[in-house]
Amino acid sequence: MIIKSISALETRLMTLDSIIICGAGKCAKKVSDYLKGVGLDYKILCFAVGNRMDNPPEYCGHPVLSFPSLKHISNDASFIIAVLGERKQEFYVELESINVDDQQIFELTDSLFDHIDSLKDKRFDLNNYDFMSSINRRFDQVCRLVEMQEEISFVNKKAFDGMQSCFKDRDVVVVGTGPSLRKYKPIENAVHIGVNGAWKYNDIQLDYYFIQDGDRRYLEYTSEGLKSGLKGVKKIFIGKFLPSNNNWYYRFPEKYYEMDERVTPFYSGGLREDLYRGNVIYTDIRFHPLMEYGSVIFPATHFALYTHPKRLFFVGVDTTLPGASGCHFYDMKLNGINDEINYDKTAQLGYAAVHDFASFNYPDTELISINPVGLKGLFNDEYTE
DSSP: OEEOSHHHHHHHHHHOSSEEEEOOSHHHHHHHHHHHHTTOGGGEEEEEESOGGGSOSEETTEEEEEGGGGGGGTTSSEEEEOOOTTHHHHHHHHHHHTTOOGGGEEEEOHHHHHHHHTOHHHHOOTTTOOHHHHHHHHHHHHHHHHHHHHHHHHHHHHHHTTOTTTTTTSEEEEEOOSGGGGGOOOOTTOEEEEEGGGGGOTTOOOSEEEEOOOOGGGHHHHHHHHHHSOTTOSEEEEEEOOOOTTSGGGOOOGGGGGSOTTEEEEEBOBOTTSSSBTTOOOSOTTTSOBOOSSSTHHHHHHHHHHTOOSEEEEESOOOBOSSTTOSOTTTSOSTTTTSSOOBOHHHHHHHHHHHHHHHHHOTTSEEEEESOSTTTTTSEEEOOO
16 A cells, blocks of 8 residues: 555554555654654564564664564564665565565555654643653763673673583474463474473473562562472573563562572573663573563564574564453363454563574574464464374
8 A cells, every 4th residue: 555645644543453664764664753753663573574683673763673583473564665666676575475464464655654754743742751860861871781790791701601502413392381282292302492381281391491570579479480390300491581670570589599409590681671682692602681572572582593502493482462262271271262362462472583693503403483473474473283
């Protein structure tokens, strides 16, 4: 669909749910700024580009991802083509390659970008915009980052030193807690890395375990797992968050790092307002926070890639939210798993970033989804039924 006017753009934007901006240049920034100005920037999932290596990992505060990494969500998002002239056709080819329906594609005419750029008064009310507050907040973040960097390096180096490429000829399985986990039959001789309630699945002997959410409502449940549900686990990685006004509630009390000699603290990425954001994936996890797209499954996956396995399997990684189809294997039924599924878009986007990161850094590692739900089509899919 070709959009020629601001009024048509505004009408269409109100009907869209999740938006992917195609391009990461000046026109894409204009669209992003405009969405921010009209209060719709929360709908932006990411920027999509053809050549990932020619672009930064993020732009205007959102991830920059390649088109192949978005094929598993191509039916659930709308794509706005934000480039000029003949380059538009390049993006149509990319969108066709991931089977995006024509009804999901919105092309802005070249002249419309000039109109968007002229709407500064609509995007920002300069009389009410507190620049000093913004600058002071950013300065505080820089100071916090400088204060934290030495501790981040010390903690993560102690946690992950000696583990780079340690499973290069092995199979590694990241074990999530989605309903499809019930269908999984353990792969022989594979290294199993579990998260959160995965210890409840008695058919798997976990080798490593990740948890980072110290939500006060679940500390008793967490203690149960740490005390009795993790027999045979070599290391228990408990995450630490970077300082933020929004995540104090989710931090573990320090006593949890002393509950068991196997407990190993690590730092994962912060929230969007932190300089260390979870949507940037660093190659050396000894000196930087692990990736964090709103779930502990991502630090576990980041660690798994760092070990450079021959094959990396994802099981129970359904990316579903509570609802008709549920999100945990231990409190929901499998029947109806394909009915009215409510997907976690942040998690789906996180795995798009994993696809991008692994494709470049670990092209010899095969990524495989076992009985995929929300990741269908992203990695190599295998079904047990």
